[in-house]
Amino acid sequence: MASENEEKYGTVLGTAKYEAEKSVTDTVETVKGMGTLASNLGGYLKRDVGNAWDSLNKSPEEKAAIKEKKDAEDAKVSAEAKAAVDAEAARIKKLQDSYITHTAVILCSYAARESYLVVPTSHGELIHGIPQLNVGDSKPNINVRSFGVCMSPKNxxxxxxxxxxxxxxxxxxxxxxxxxxxxxxxxxxxxxxxxxxxxxxxVCKAQIFTDWIDGKKDVLIDGKPALLGRCKLQCGYGGKIKFYTSGQREE
Structure with missing residues (x-):
């Protein structure tokens, strides 16, 4: 369309005409969309009016019963949500003093998803058959598996x-x-x-040059303090890495 207009009216005027025609077409499509939206809204309004009419015709007892049922459902949802929050808080508290084992789930403050802490070769200590880790198990890619996506401005x-x-x-x-x-x-x-x-x-390419902080100094695993759920690790790009699970089977 633009090329035909340009041949008839010249480049600048032809392009302007094309833009004007496109604007009209877009406006028409918008109006059509508004018509469809109005039709849909009409259906919703009809339904809502019907519901309102039904509500007006209910007896006080029926309205009270409906309200009581809704209040009970809301209370149940609220109680379940609170129970879930409390359970998670208790789990995290317990995690702080738990020994960390192979494949524990870790989180980074700049990551889009979780990752895992692993050890290629066991240090010789096992918990329920799973290798126990120490504070030295902090090497990127070897121990700290990539988080995949990084959102640190320093990266x-x-x-x-x-x-x-x-x-x-x-x-x-x-x-x-x-x-x-x-x-x-x-x-x-x-x-x-x-x-x-x-x-x-x-892309996550963790820059870690230190051991995990706050290990259990009185329990040594392969000569280094045992790793606990409270331990933290810092990435050079600013990410703060912490544990979400211990890796132990009971979790």
Whole structure:
């Protein structure tokens, strides 16, 4: 369509005509959509009016019974939610002093999902047949398995993702309106700001150079303090790593 208009009216005028025609088409589609929405809303209104009418015709006893049933259901849901929260809090509290074993689940403050702590070779101590770990089991990829996706602004992979977004925006072909606006005013500057980087994600490549903190010093596993659920680990990109499970079978 744009090429036909350009042949008839010239490049600038032809493009403008094309944009105008496109605007009309978009408006028509929008109106059609509004008509469909209105029709759907009409159905909802009819249903809601019917429900309201039924409610008005119920006796006080029926209304009281309905309210009592709803209150009971709400109370049950609330009680179940509270019980779940309390149970999780109790589990986490118990985890703090639990010994950590192979395949314990770990979490990172900058990760999109959980990962696992593993040991390639047993240190010689087992709990229910599962290798027990020590504070030295903190090496990236060997012990600390990749979390997959990282959202730390300090991660070069995340920064690269932000740069790509900016580059894609700059390379995106401009519309006729944008070109006209650029002619009369200075184009807005596209920059890699903190807010943009914080919305991006990259590949997790943990940078860990220390042992786990706060191990059980009076229990040594292969010469190092035993690892406990309260232990923490710091990634060089700012991520704080902690345990979600101990890895023991009873969990």
């Amino acid at each position: 070069p992979s995340v920064q690269a993702a932000a740069k790509k977004i900016v580059a894609d925006i700059k390379d995106k072909p401009k519309t006729f309106t944008e070109k006209v606006m650029d002619f009369f005013s200075k184009p807005p500057k596209v920059e890699i700001g903190k807010d943009l980087v914080e919305m991006c994600a990259g």
